[in-house]
Amino acid sequence: MVFQETWELRARFARSLSDMYGTEVPAYTTLVEVSEAVNTDFMDTMGAEAERLGSIGRVTAERHGAIRVGSPEEMSQVAQVFAGFGMYPVGFYDLRDASKSSVPVVSTAFRPTDKDELAKNPFRVFTSMLAADDPRFFSPELQERLQSYIAERHIFSDELVAMAAKAAEGKGLEEVDADKLIELATAAFELNDEPIDEQWYRELEAISAVASDIGGVRYTHINHLTPRVLDIDDLYNRMEARGITMIDEIQGPPDWDGPDILLRQTSFRALDEERMFKFADGTVGPGALRVRFGEVEQRGIALTPQGRELYDTMNTQVDEKLAAGSGKTRVELAREVWAENLPNTEKGLREQGLGYFTYEVTGSAEPGEYDAEQLIDSGVITAQPIVYEDFLPRSAAGIFQSNLKDEGTRDNEQQGTDYDLDTLSKIVGRDIVEPYELYKAQEEASLSAAAQQLGVTIHPTPALQS
Ligand code: OOG
Ligand code: NI
Numbered sequence: 001m002v003f004q005e006t007w008e009l010r011a012r013f014a015r016s017l018s019d020m021y022g023t024e025v026p027a028y029t030t031l032v033e034v035s036e037a038v039n040t041d042f043m044d045t046m047g048a049e050a051e052r053l054g055s056i057g058r059v060t061a062e063r064h065g066a067i068r069v070g071s072p073e074e075m076s077q078v079a080q081v082f083a084g085f086g087m088y089p090v091g092f093y094d095l096r097d098a099s100k101s102s103v104p105v106v107s108t109a110f111r112p113t114d115k116d117e118l119a120k121n122p123f124r125v126f127t128s129m130l131a132a133d134d135p136r137f138f139s140p141e142l143q144e145r146l147q148s149y150i151a152e153r154h155i156f157s158d159e160l161v162a163m164a165a166k167a168a169e170g171k172g173l174e175e176v177d178a179d180k181l182i183e184l185a186t187a188a189f190e191l192n193d194e195p196i197d198e199q200w201y202r203e204l205e206a207i208s209a210v211a212s213d214i215g216g217v218r219y220t221h222i223n224h225l226t227p228r229v230l231d232i233d234d235l236y237n238r239m240e241a242r243g244i245t246m247i248d249e250i251q252g253p254p255d256w257d258g259p260d261i262l263l264r265q266t267s268f269r270a271l272d273e274e275r276m277f278k279f280a281d282g283t284v285g286p287g288a289l290r291v292r293f294g295e296v297e298q299r300g301i302a303l304t305p306q307g308r309e310l311y312d313t314m315n316t317q318v319d320e321k322l323a324a325g326s327g328k329t330r331v332e333l334a335r336e337v338w339a340e341n342l343p344n345t346e347k348g349l350r351e352q353g354l355g356y357f358t359y360e361v362t363g364s365a366e367p368g369e370y371d372a373e374q375l376i377d378s379g380v381i382t383a384q385p386i387v388y389e390d391f392l393p394r395s396a397a398g399i400f401q402s403n404l405k406d407e408g409t410r411d412n413e414q415q416g417t418d419y420d421l422d423t424l425s426k427i428v429g430r431d432i433v434e435p436y437e438l439y440k441a442q443e444e445a446s447l448s449a450a451a452q453q454l455g456v457t458i459h460p461t462p463a464l465q466s
Contacts, residue, residue: 005172006086007120009181010112013085014063014123016186021225024191024292027244027268028225031294034238035227036060042230050230053260053299053387058119062228064297065125067189067221068105068214070150072427075129077156079428081185082110082125084164086117089432091390092421096131099397102208102408104137105130106419108432109391115442118389126391129427130214135414137207146215149200153218160184192219195278198287208408210400213291224267224295232264232298244268247402251395253300253311254334258344260300261355262311262388265395267295267402295399301346302388302439307354314341315394346385347373350461356386356439357461358446361453369457372447381450381458386442390435 004012022029039059043050050056069075079089087110095103111124132138132146163181167173173181194217201216213223229235233255239246245268252264270293277287303311314337321333342354349355351373359372363380375381425432444460451458 002175003172004175004178006084006167007112007117009167009172009178010085010087010123011061011121012178012182013185014061014065014121016182017065017189017222018063018225020186020190021222024222025271025294027271028294030242030244031239031268031296032227034235034242035229035296038229038231038235038238042234046230053301053385054228055119058122059228059230062122064109064123064226065189066128066223066226066295067125068128068130068210068223069155069220070130070153070214071132071147072129074150074155074220075127075424075427076429077161078127079110079430080161080168081156081164081188082127083430084167084181085123085185086112087123087125088113089425089428089430090438091435092424092432093126093391093393093396094419095128095393095397095400096134096136096416098393099401100407101401101404102137102410103210103397103400103404104132104134104208104410105210105214106424107396108424108428111389113433113438122389124389126396128210128214129424130211131417131419132215134417136410136412136416137211142203146204146211150215155220156188157184160188189220189222191221192217193276194218195276195284196287196289198277198279201277206409208410209291209404211408221292223291224293226265226295226297229296229298232266232296235296236266239268249329249331251398252392254331254338256335256338256344258338258342259346259349259355259385260298261303261307261342261349262300263297263390263392263395264300265295265297265399267293267399269293269402290405299387299389301349301355301385302390302435303355304353304440305436306352307349310341310354314338346383347376350383353461356443357383358386358443359383359450360446361450365454365456367455369459371459372461375454375458380454386439389438 043056069078089108090111091109093107095105105128107128109124109126112118167181196217201212204212204216232250236246247267250264250266253261270290272288272290274286275289276284278284317337318334322330343349343352359381362382365380376383421432447458447460
Protein backbone atom coordinates (compact mmCIF):
# COMPACT_ATOMS: atom_id res chain seq x y z
CA MET A 1 0.00 0.00 0.00
CA VAL A 2 1.35 3.36 -0.96
CA PHE A 3 0.08 6.46 0.77
CA GLN A 4 -0.55 9.38 -1.58
CA GLU A 5 -0.24 12.85 -0.14
CA THR A 6 -2.66 15.66 -0.85
CA TRP A 7 -0.49 17.22 -3.54
CA GLU A 8 -0.19 13.89 -5.33
CA LEU A 9 -3.94 13.52 -5.31
CA ARG A 10 -4.24 17.04 -6.71
CA ALA A 11 -1.68 16.40 -9.45
CA ARG A 12 -3.45 13.16 -10.39
CA PHE A 13 -6.83 14.89 -10.41
CA ALA A 14 -5.54 17.61 -12.77
CA ARG A 15 -4.02 15.00 -15.08
CA SER A 16 -7.09 12.84 -15.05
CA LEU A 17 -9.38 15.77 -15.91
CA SER A 18 -6.96 16.80 -18.64
CA ASP A 19 -7.03 13.32 -20.21
CA MET A 20 -10.80 13.22 -20.02
CA TYR A 21 -11.25 16.72 -21.41
CA GLY A 22 -8.84 15.95 -24.28
CA THR A 23 -11.13 13.16 -25.46
CA GLU A 24 -14.16 15.45 -25.18
CA VAL A 25 -12.64 18.51 -26.88
CA PRO A 26 -9.87 17.48 -29.29
CA ALA A 27 -8.86 21.12 -29.96
CA TYR A 28 -7.76 21.22 -26.30
CA THR A 29 -5.12 18.60 -27.06
CA THR A 30 -3.82 20.79 -29.88
CA LEU A 31 -3.70 23.75 -27.50
CA VAL A 32 -1.69 21.74 -24.97
CA GLU A 33 0.75 20.58 -27.66
CA VAL A 34 1.26 24.10 -28.97
CA SER A 35 1.67 25.40 -25.39
CA GLU A 36 4.38 22.85 -24.70
CA ALA A 37 6.20 23.80 -27.90
CA VAL A 38 5.99 27.50 -26.99
CA ASN A 39 7.40 26.81 -23.52
CA THR A 40 10.25 24.65 -24.80
CA ASP A 41 11.26 27.30 -27.33
CA PHE A 42 10.99 30.04 -24.72
CA MET A 43 13.29 28.08 -22.39
CA ASP A 44 15.78 27.63 -25.24
CA THR A 45 15.84 31.35 -25.96
CA MET A 46 15.71 32.72 -22.43
CA GLY A 47 17.62 30.13 -20.40
CA ALA A 48 17.31 30.28 -16.59
CA GLU A 49 15.49 33.63 -16.77
CA ALA A 50 12.51 31.76 -18.29
CA GLU A 51 11.85 30.11 -14.92
CA ARG A 52 11.67 33.34 -12.92
CA LEU A 53 7.93 32.94 -12.40
CA GLY A 54 7.79 29.18 -11.92
CA SER A 55 9.85 26.10 -12.73
CA ILE A 56 9.27 24.57 -16.14
CA GLY A 57 8.07 21.42 -14.36
CA ARG A 58 5.38 23.36 -12.56
CA VAL A 59 4.38 25.41 -15.60
CA THR A 60 4.13 22.38 -17.90
CA ALA A 61 1.75 20.59 -15.52
CA GLU A 62 -0.11 23.78 -14.63
CA ARG A 63 -3.81 24.02 -15.46
CA HIS A 64 -6.80 25.93 -14.30
CA GLY A 65 -10.25 24.57 -14.79
CA ALA A 66 -13.62 26.32 -14.86
CA ILE A 67 -16.80 24.76 -13.59
CA ARG A 68 -20.27 26.08 -12.89
CA VAL A 69 -22.70 24.86 -10.25
CA GLY A 70 -26.37 25.61 -9.77
CA SER A 71 -27.08 26.18 -6.08
CA PRO A 72 -25.59 26.94 -2.66
CA GLU A 73 -25.88 23.24 -1.83
CA GLU A 74 -23.84 22.22 -4.88
CA MET A 75 -21.30 24.94 -4.09
CA SER A 76 -20.84 23.57 -0.59
CA GLN A 77 -20.47 20.02 -1.90
CA VAL A 78 -17.91 20.95 -4.52
CA ALA A 79 -15.96 22.83 -1.82
CA GLN A 80 -15.78 19.58 0.16
CA VAL A 81 -14.58 17.71 -2.90
CA PHE A 82 -11.83 20.28 -3.58
CA ALA A 83 -10.76 20.30 0.07
CA GLY A 84 -9.81 16.63 -0.39
CA PHE A 85 -7.27 17.84 -2.95
CA GLY A 86 -5.95 20.67 -0.77
CA MET A 87 -7.82 23.32 -2.78
CA TYR A 88 -9.44 26.14 -0.79
CA PRO A 89 -11.57 29.13 -1.80
CA VAL A 90 -9.62 32.29 -2.62
CA GLY A 91 -11.12 35.53 -3.91
CA PHE A 92 -14.67 36.65 -4.63
CA TYR A 93 -15.69 37.58 -8.17
CA ASP A 94 -19.07 39.06 -9.05
CA LEU A 95 -19.43 38.65 -12.78
CA ARG A 96 -23.04 39.85 -12.87
CA ASP A 97 -21.89 43.44 -13.03
CA ALA A 98 -18.56 42.93 -14.73
CA SER A 99 -20.14 42.25 -18.07
CA LYS A 100 -22.64 43.84 -20.45
CA SER A 101 -24.03 40.44 -21.35
CA SER A 102 -26.21 38.46 -19.08
CA VAL A 103 -23.83 36.44 -16.87
CA PRO A 104 -25.82 35.53 -13.75
CA VAL A 105 -23.06 34.03 -11.59
CA VAL A 106 -20.85 34.76 -8.59
CA SER A 107 -17.54 32.94 -8.28
CA THR A 108 -14.49 31.99 -6.28
CA ALA A 109 -11.40 29.97 -7.14
CA PHE A 110 -10.35 26.81 -5.31
CA ARG A 111 -6.59 26.45 -5.14
CA PRO A 112 -3.68 25.52 -2.89
CA THR A 113 -2.77 28.43 -0.62
CA ASP A 114 0.62 27.34 0.69
CA LYS A 115 3.69 28.22 -1.39
CA ASP A 116 5.19 24.74 -1.20
CA GLU A 117 1.88 23.18 -2.18
CA LEU A 118 1.63 25.62 -5.10
CA ALA A 119 5.12 24.68 -6.19
CA LYS A 120 4.27 20.98 -6.13
CA ASN A 121 1.08 21.42 -8.13
CA PRO A 122 -0.89 24.66 -8.45
CA PHE A 123 -4.12 23.23 -9.90
CA ARG A 124 -6.95 25.73 -9.43
CA VAL A 125 -10.58 25.73 -10.46
CA PHE A 126 -12.59 28.88 -11.11
CA THR A 127 -15.98 27.94 -9.72
CA SER A 128 -19.13 29.86 -10.50
CA MET A 129 -22.49 29.52 -8.84
CA LEU A 130 -25.70 30.43 -10.64
CA ALA A 131 -27.45 33.33 -8.91
CA ALA A 132 -30.81 31.70 -9.53
CA ASP A 133 -32.41 34.09 -7.03
CA ASP A 134 -31.42 37.27 -8.86
CA PRO A 135 -34.64 38.92 -10.13
CA ARG A 136 -32.75 40.88 -12.78
CA PHE A 137 -32.38 37.64 -14.69
CA PHE A 138 -35.16 35.34 -13.49
CA SER A 139 -38.81 36.13 -12.82
CA PRO A 140 -40.23 34.77 -9.53
CA GLU A 141 -42.03 32.05 -11.43
CA LEU A 142 -38.93 31.00 -13.35
CA GLN A 143 -36.78 31.14 -10.20
CA GLU A 144 -39.03 28.56 -8.66
CA ARG A 145 -38.87 26.18 -11.60
CA LEU A 146 -35.12 26.66 -11.93
CA GLN A 147 -34.40 26.10 -8.26
CA SER A 148 -36.52 22.99 -8.05
CA TYR A 149 -34.99 21.57 -11.25
CA ILE A 150 -31.53 22.03 -9.74
CA ALA A 151 -32.57 20.74 -6.30
CA GLU A 152 -33.62 17.46 -7.86
CA ARG A 153 -30.31 16.64 -9.42
CA HIS A 154 -27.49 14.95 -7.59
CA ILE A 155 -24.13 15.82 -9.11
CA PHE A 156 -21.74 14.97 -6.30
CA SER A 157 -22.45 11.52 -4.90
CA ASP A 158 -22.32 10.82 -1.17
CA GLU A 159 -19.50 8.38 -1.86
CA LEU A 160 -17.43 11.10 -3.55
CA VAL A 161 -18.02 13.65 -0.79
CA ALA A 162 -17.18 11.07 1.89
CA MET A 163 -13.98 9.97 0.17
CA ALA A 164 -12.90 13.60 -0.26
CA ALA A 165 -13.56 14.18 3.44
CA LYS A 166 -11.38 11.19 4.28
CA ALA A 167 -8.59 12.60 2.08
CA ALA A 168 -8.91 16.01 3.75
CA GLU A 169 -8.84 14.49 7.21
CA GLY A 170 -5.86 12.19 6.60
CA LYS A 171 -3.97 14.67 4.36
CA GLY A 172 -3.94 12.01 1.68
CA LEU A 173 -5.20 8.51 0.98
CA GLU A 174 -3.96 4.97 0.57
CA GLU A 175 -3.67 4.04 -3.09
CA VAL A 176 -6.92 2.08 -3.41
CA ASP A 177 -8.95 4.92 -1.94
CA ALA A 178 -6.97 7.45 -3.96
CA ASP A 179 -7.86 5.63 -7.19
CA LYS A 180 -11.50 5.67 -6.20
CA LEU A 181 -11.44 9.39 -5.35
CA ILE A 182 -9.85 10.30 -8.68
CA GLU A 183 -12.31 8.12 -10.57
CA LEU A 184 -15.38 9.56 -8.83
CA ALA A 185 -14.18 13.16 -8.94
CA THR A 186 -13.31 12.97 -12.63
CA ALA A 187 -16.65 11.36 -13.48
CA ALA A 188 -18.50 14.18 -11.69
CA PHE A 189 -17.15 16.63 -14.30
CA GLU A 190 -17.58 14.43 -17.35
CA LEU A 191 -20.15 15.09 -20.06
CA ASN A 192 -23.29 13.09 -19.60
CA ASP A 193 -25.16 11.77 -22.63
CA GLU A 194 -28.62 11.97 -21.12
CA PRO A 195 -30.84 13.80 -23.65
CA ILE A 196 -31.37 17.47 -22.86
CA ASP A 197 -34.91 18.83 -22.50
CA GLU A 198 -34.85 21.16 -25.50
CA GLN A 199 -37.68 23.45 -24.47
CA TRP A 200 -36.28 24.02 -21.00
CA TYR A 201 -32.77 24.52 -22.29
CA ARG A 202 -33.81 27.09 -24.91
CA GLU A 203 -36.01 28.95 -22.44
CA LEU A 204 -33.01 29.54 -20.18
CA GLU A 205 -30.68 30.15 -23.11
CA ALA A 206 -32.82 33.10 -24.21
CA ILE A 207 -31.95 34.75 -20.89
CA SER A 208 -28.33 33.68 -20.75
CA ALA A 209 -26.31 30.89 -22.34
CA VAL A 210 -24.54 30.60 -18.99
CA ALA A 211 -27.88 29.96 -17.27
CA SER A 212 -28.82 27.18 -19.70
CA ASP A 213 -25.38 25.64 -19.46
CA ILE A 214 -25.76 25.44 -15.69
CA GLY A 215 -29.46 24.98 -15.06
CA GLY A 216 -30.65 23.49 -18.35
CA VAL A 217 -29.09 20.08 -17.77
CA ARG A 218 -29.05 17.55 -14.95
CA TYR A 219 -25.28 17.40 -14.46
CA THR A 220 -22.23 19.64 -14.58
CA HIS A 221 -19.08 19.42 -16.67
CA ILE A 222 -15.70 21.02 -17.10
CA ASN A 223 -16.25 24.19 -19.10
CA HIS A 224 -12.59 24.62 -19.98
CA LEU A 225 -9.12 23.60 -18.85
CA THR A 226 -6.37 26.12 -19.34
CA PRO A 227 -2.67 25.44 -19.82
CA ARG A 228 -0.07 28.07 -18.89
CA VAL A 229 2.43 29.41 -21.37
CA LEU A 230 5.52 31.55 -20.95
CA ASP A 231 4.83 33.59 -24.11
CA ILE A 232 1.16 34.06 -24.91
CA ASP A 233 1.79 36.26 -27.98
CA ASP A 234 3.77 33.45 -29.56
CA LEU A 235 1.01 30.99 -28.66
CA TYR A 236 -1.67 33.24 -30.17
CA ASN A 237 0.21 33.53 -33.46
CA ARG A 238 0.93 29.82 -33.67
CA MET A 239 -2.73 28.91 -33.09
CA GLU A 240 -3.89 31.37 -35.77
CA ALA A 241 -1.27 29.93 -38.13
CA ARG A 242 -2.88 26.54 -37.59
CA GLY A 243 -6.21 27.97 -38.71
CA ILE A 244 -7.75 28.08 -35.23
CA THR A 245 -9.64 31.35 -34.79
CA MET A 246 -8.81 33.04 -31.50
CA ILE A 247 -10.88 35.75 -29.81
CA ASP A 248 -9.94 39.21 -31.05
CA GLU A 249 -7.36 40.08 -28.48
CA ILE A 250 -5.44 38.92 -25.45
CA GLN A 251 -7.25 39.89 -22.24
CA GLY A 252 -5.43 41.66 -19.44
CA PRO A 253 -2.05 43.42 -19.59
CA PRO A 254 -0.53 44.24 -22.99
CA ASP A 255 2.72 42.87 -24.31
CA TRP A 256 5.10 45.58 -23.12
CA ASP A 257 8.66 46.46 -22.31
CA GLY A 258 8.59 45.53 -18.60
CA PRO A 259 7.95 42.66 -16.20
CA ASP A 260 4.96 40.37 -16.70
CA ILE A 261 2.31 41.27 -14.18
CA LEU A 262 -0.97 39.65 -13.13
CA LEU A 263 -2.52 37.53 -15.81
CA ARG A 264 -2.89 37.54 -19.57
CA GLN A 265 -5.43 35.21 -21.14
CA THR A 266 -6.85 34.39 -24.51
CA SER A 267 -9.11 31.71 -25.92
CA PHE A 268 -10.45 30.17 -29.06
CA ARG A 269 -14.14 30.46 -29.56
CA ALA A 270 -16.63 27.94 -28.33
CA LEU A 271 -17.23 25.25 -30.91
CA ASP A 272 -20.53 23.69 -31.94
CA GLU A 273 -20.94 20.41 -30.13
CA GLU A 274 -23.53 17.81 -31.01
CA ARG A 275 -25.69 16.64 -28.10
CA MET A 276 -28.85 14.60 -27.87
CA PHE A 277 -32.02 16.57 -27.19
CA LYS A 278 -35.48 15.52 -26.19
CA PHE A 279 -37.86 17.70 -28.20
CA ALA A 280 -41.30 18.95 -27.18
CA ASP A 281 -43.01 16.29 -29.32
CA GLY A 282 -41.26 13.56 -27.35
CA THR A 283 -38.74 12.61 -30.04
CA VAL A 284 -35.05 12.38 -29.29
CA GLY A 285 -32.41 13.56 -31.73
CA PRO A 286 -29.22 15.48 -32.20
CA GLY A 287 -28.90 19.25 -31.80
CA ALA A 288 -26.11 21.74 -31.40
CA LEU A 289 -24.74 23.41 -28.30
CA ARG A 290 -22.00 25.95 -28.04
CA VAL A 291 -20.51 26.33 -24.58
CA ARG A 292 -17.03 24.92 -24.34
CA PHE A 293 -13.88 26.58 -25.55
CA GLY A 294 -10.14 26.53 -25.11
CA GLU A 295 -8.26 29.08 -23.09
CA VAL A 296 -4.60 29.69 -22.40
CA GLU A 297 -2.84 31.99 -19.96
CA GLN A 298 0.44 33.61 -19.04
CA ARG A 299 1.06 34.54 -15.43
CA GLY A 300 3.02 37.47 -14.03
CA ILE A 301 3.86 39.17 -10.75
CA ALA A 302 1.20 39.51 -8.04
CA LEU A 303 0.35 43.16 -7.42
CA THR A 304 -0.30 44.83 -4.06
CA PRO A 305 -3.58 46.71 -3.54
CA GLN A 306 -1.83 49.90 -4.75
CA GLY A 307 -0.48 48.05 -7.77
CA ARG A 308 -3.92 46.73 -8.50
CA GLU A 309 -5.43 50.18 -8.16
CA LEU A 310 -2.91 51.50 -10.65
CA TYR A 311 -3.73 48.62 -12.98
CA ASP A 312 -7.44 49.46 -12.79
CA THR A 313 -6.76 53.16 -13.33
CA MET A 314 -4.64 52.38 -16.37
CA ASN A 315 -7.44 50.23 -17.76
CA THR A 316 -9.88 53.08 -17.34
CA GLN A 317 -7.50 55.44 -19.12
CA VAL A 318 -7.17 52.99 -21.98
CA ASP A 319 -10.97 52.70 -22.22
CA GLU A 320 -11.29 56.47 -22.35
CA LYS A 321 -8.65 56.83 -25.02
CA LEU A 322 -10.26 54.05 -27.00
CA ALA A 323 -13.66 55.72 -26.74
CA ALA A 324 -12.14 59.03 -27.84
CA GLY A 325 -11.21 57.28 -31.09
CA SER A 326 -7.57 57.68 -32.05
CA GLY A 327 -7.56 54.87 -34.59
CA LYS A 328 -5.27 52.86 -32.35
CA THR A 329 -6.14 49.43 -30.96
CA ARG A 330 -6.74 48.76 -27.28
CA VAL A 331 -3.41 46.98 -27.00
CA GLU A 332 -1.49 49.83 -28.68
CA LEU A 333 -3.08 52.35 -26.34
CA ALA A 334 -2.43 50.12 -23.35
CA ARG A 335 1.24 49.92 -24.22
CA GLU A 336 1.44 53.73 -24.23
CA VAL A 337 -0.45 54.13 -20.97
CA TRP A 338 1.71 51.49 -19.33
CA ALA A 339 4.95 53.04 -20.46
CA GLU A 340 3.83 56.32 -18.90
CA ASN A 341 2.62 54.93 -15.57
CA LEU A 342 4.16 51.62 -14.60
CA PRO A 343 7.82 51.15 -13.66
CA ASN A 344 9.37 48.78 -16.17
CA THR A 345 11.65 46.94 -13.75
CA GLU A 346 11.05 44.64 -10.79
CA LYS A 347 13.06 47.05 -8.68
CA GLY A 348 10.75 49.88 -9.71
CA LEU A 349 7.70 47.81 -8.78
CA ARG A 350 9.23 47.12 -5.35
CA GLU A 351 10.25 50.68 -4.69
CA GLN A 352 6.78 51.96 -5.43
CA GLY A 353 5.15 49.20 -3.42
CA LEU A 354 3.30 47.83 -6.43
CA GLY A 355 4.33 44.16 -6.49
CA TYR A 356 4.97 41.30 -4.06
CA PHE A 357 8.34 39.59 -3.68
CA THR A 358 10.07 37.04 -1.49
CA TYR A 359 13.62 37.41 -0.20
CA GLU A 360 16.39 34.89 0.06
CA VAL A 361 19.70 35.30 1.87
CA THR A 362 22.62 35.20 -0.57
CA GLY A 363 25.34 36.98 1.44
CA SER A 364 26.09 38.30 4.90
CA ALA A 365 25.90 41.64 6.69
CA GLU A 366 27.23 43.35 9.82
CA PRO A 367 24.65 43.60 12.59
CA GLY A 368 22.52 46.71 12.23
CA GLU A 369 19.53 48.19 10.50
CA TYR A 370 19.09 48.15 6.75
CA ASP A 371 16.55 48.97 4.09
CA ALA A 372 15.61 45.92 2.11
CA GLU A 373 16.63 47.62 -1.15
CA GLN A 374 20.08 48.38 0.26
CA LEU A 375 20.62 44.69 1.06
CA ILE A 376 19.40 43.71 -2.39
CA ASP A 377 21.76 46.19 -4.07
CA SER A 378 24.71 44.79 -2.14
CA GLY A 379 23.75 41.19 -2.92
CA VAL A 380 23.07 40.22 0.69
CA ILE A 381 19.52 39.22 -0.12
CA THR A 382 17.95 38.42 -3.46
CA ALA A 383 14.37 39.24 -4.39
CA GLN A 384 12.13 36.84 -6.31
CA PRO A 385 8.74 37.92 -7.63
CA ILE A 386 5.64 36.20 -6.27
CA VAL A 387 3.54 34.89 -9.11
CA TYR A 388 -0.12 35.89 -9.37
CA GLU A 389 -2.14 32.76 -8.62
CA ASP A 390 -5.63 34.24 -9.04
CA PHE A 391 -7.99 35.62 -11.66
CA LEU A 392 -9.14 39.01 -12.96
CA PRO A 393 -12.87 39.77 -12.94
CA ARG A 394 -12.72 41.86 -16.08
CA SER A 395 -10.84 39.19 -18.01
CA ALA A 396 -13.15 36.50 -16.65
CA ALA A 397 -16.15 38.52 -17.83
CA GLY A 398 -14.41 39.00 -21.20
CA ILE A 399 -13.85 35.25 -21.45
CA PHE A 400 -17.48 34.48 -20.60
CA GLN A 401 -18.72 37.17 -22.96
CA SER A 402 -16.59 36.36 -25.97
CA ASN A 403 -18.23 32.97 -26.03
CA LEU A 404 -21.83 34.08 -25.91
CA LYS A 405 -23.70 34.33 -29.19
CA ASP A 406 -25.89 37.15 -27.94
CA GLU A 407 -26.26 39.32 -24.91
CA GLY A 408 -29.27 37.55 -23.42
CA THR A 409 -31.71 39.53 -21.36
CA ARG A 410 -31.70 41.25 -17.99
CA ASP A 411 -34.05 43.64 -16.25
CA ASN A 412 -32.02 46.34 -14.58
CA GLU A 413 -35.11 47.85 -13.01
CA GLN A 414 -35.00 45.01 -10.50
CA GLN A 415 -32.77 45.06 -7.45
CA GLY A 416 -30.01 42.45 -7.75
CA THR A 417 -29.45 39.91 -4.98
CA ASP A 418 -26.58 40.87 -2.67
CA TYR A 419 -23.62 38.56 -2.73
CA ASP A 420 -20.20 39.33 -1.31
CA LEU A 421 -17.19 37.52 0.11
CA ASP A 422 -18.99 36.88 3.40
CA THR A 423 -22.24 35.56 1.97
CA LEU A 424 -20.36 33.32 -0.44
CA SER A 425 -18.09 32.11 2.41
CA LYS A 426 -21.19 30.97 4.30
CA ILE A 427 -22.40 29.11 1.25
CA VAL A 428 -19.01 27.53 0.61
CA GLY A 429 -18.79 26.51 4.27
CA ARG A 430 -15.31 27.93 4.75
CA ASP A 431 -13.82 31.44 4.86
CA ILE A 432 -12.92 32.67 1.41
CA VAL A 433 -9.48 34.23 1.68
CA GLU A 434 -8.57 37.53 0.01
CA PRO A 435 -5.69 36.88 -2.39
CA TYR A 436 -3.68 39.84 -1.00
CA GLU A 437 -3.56 38.32 2.44
CA LEU A 438 -1.76 35.27 1.09
CA TYR A 439 0.81 37.21 -0.92
CA LYS A 440 1.44 39.65 1.88
CA ALA A 441 1.93 36.90 4.46
CA GLN A 442 4.36 35.14 2.15
CA GLU A 443 6.40 38.31 1.62
CA GLU A 444 6.47 39.15 5.32
CA ALA A 445 7.46 35.63 6.34
CA SER A 446 10.36 35.54 3.91
CA LEU A 447 11.62 38.94 5.01
CA SER A 448 11.54 38.12 8.69
CA ALA A 449 13.24 34.78 8.06
CA ALA A 450 15.99 36.61 6.16
CA ALA A 451 16.41 39.14 8.98
CA GLN A 452 16.66 36.39 11.52
CA GLN A 453 19.15 34.41 9.48
CA LEU A 454 21.34 37.49 8.99
CA GLY A 455 20.90 38.72 12.55
CA VAL A 456 19.90 42.21 11.34
CA THR A 457 16.85 44.42 11.22
CA ILE A 458 15.39 44.93 7.76
CA HIS A 459 13.08 47.84 6.98
CA PRO A 460 10.64 46.54 4.42
CA THR A 461 9.95 47.98 1.00
CA PRO A 462 6.83 50.12 0.73
CA ALA A 463 4.90 47.07 -0.47
CA LEU A 464 4.80 45.75 3.06
CA GLN A 465 3.48 48.93 4.57
CA SER A 466 0.18 48.64 2.75
C1 OOG B 1 -15.25 30.93 -16.12
C2 OOG B 1 -14.66 32.13 -16.80
C3 OOG B 1 -13.51 32.71 -16.02
C4 OOG B 1 -11.00 32.77 -16.31
O1 OOG B 1 -9.98 32.17 -16.65
O2 OOG B 1 -11.01 33.98 -16.07
C5 OOG B 1 -12.23 31.98 -16.22
C6 OOG B 1 -16.27 30.19 -16.92
O3 OOG B 1 -16.34 30.36 -18.14
O4 OOG B 1 -16.98 29.38 -16.30
O5 OOG B 1 -12.15 30.80 -16.33
NI1 NI C 1 -10.49 30.29 -17.45
